[in-house]
Amino acid sequence: MLRYAYLGPAGTFTEQALRSIPEAADAELLPMVTVPEALSAVRTGTADAALVPLENSVEGAVPPTLDGLASGERLMINREVLLPVTFNLYAAPGADLGSIKTVASHPHGLAQCRGWLRTNVPDAELITSPSTADAAEGVVRGDWDAAVCAPVAGQRYDLAELAVNVADNAAAVTRFILVTRPAPPPARTGADVTSLVAFIHHDRTGALLEVLTEFAVRDINLTRIESRPMKERIGRYCFFLDCDGHIEDDRVGEALMGLRRVCEDVRFLGSYPRANADHEGDGRAKPSDDDFADAAAWLERVRAGGA
Numbered sequence: 001m002l003r004y005a006y007l008g009p010a011g012t013f014t015e016q017a018l019r020s021i022p023e024a025a026d027a028e029l030l031p032m033v034t035v036p037e038a039l040s041a042v043r044t045g046t047a048d049a050a051l052v053p054l055e056n057s058v059e060g061a062v063p064p065t066l067d068g069l070a071s072g073e074r075l076m077i078n079r080e081v082l083l084p085v086t087f088n089l090y091a092a093p094g095a096d097l098g099s100i101k102t103v104a105s106h107p108h109g110l111a112q113c114r115g116w117l118r119t120n121v122p123d124a125e126l127i128t129s130p131s132t133a134d135a136a137e138g139v140v141r142g143d144w145d146a147a148v149c150a151p152v153a154g155q156r157y158d159l160a161e162l163a164v165n166v167a168d169n170a171a172a173v174t175r176f177i178l179v180t181r182p183a184p185p186p187a188r189t190g191a192d193v194t195s196l197v198a199f200i201h202h203d204r205t206g207a208l209l210e211v212l213t214e215f216a217v218r219d220i221n222l223t224r225i226e227s228r229p230m231k232e233r234i235g236r237y238c239f240f241l242d243c244d245g246h247i248e249d250d251r252v253g254e255a256l257m258g259l260r261r262v263c264e265d266v267r268f269l270g271s272y273p274r275a276n277a278d279h280e281g282d283g284r285a286k287p288s289d290d291d292f293a294d295a296a297a298w299l300e301r302v303r304a305g306g307a
């Protein structure tokens, strides 16, 4: 039986996202307290895969996930899951808004509800917990008065619902990734994402432009670029890139070879089906995959003395 680690405990958004994956239905689910622990479960073989949050449409990246992918033994992204997230405020039965002195949630939960919390519980201390469901469990433990979490967490821990839809942006979506130990990527679908980390040469003028050019000249649409500090000293960054396409696509393979030539190091993080099928790409007429194959065949002919 497959073992899937995830950011737990039961009742997190990550668990909801995991339950949307058909293969997880027959798997053993292993709740982990933090993202690094979930990733480490995969690295050590305790789990076959781990589902962790990568980014949110309102709050941006989940830093421990980016850092866990950029360093340590290589992991690969095998799938992405998008989940709309809605937050409610829960407390112990009998509590009311006026009695709330402390509110806990995952950093992204607090950030996404900051405006509502400031208006409705202005004097409450905001406490960071490892996940929204841990925040709900913490109300039961007596660690704090209230939690901002998913409705499923409030129900699971038998809490009282003090307010619904407390997020400042009701349309927030979180992107989760399923990571495994290095393995051949899932088959190309024609609507795929390729993710990688580019370690550029520091203090080289145009180093980042060189990276972007490898994509632009091949008409590969970049869908995310994000820097993270390298941690060794101030001013050193690595760049997370997502682009349209699969490593089996000629243009993406060529771009990766180009990056390998111009970067200090490149960490391939995977090619996997894009979850939002309505993603449009850049919409321009561009050289087709056939054009790339035709150009490669032409080069071979010319090299052999033909035309």
Ligand SMILES: O=C(O)C(=O)Cc1ccccc1
Pocket (backbone or CB within 6 Å): 007, 011, 012, 013, 014, 015, 053, 056, 085, 106, 108, 109, 130, 131, 132, 133, 174
């Ligand atoms: O804490 C959770 O429930 C998670 O799965 C992480 C998270 C937190 C806030 C928004 C989306 C995901």
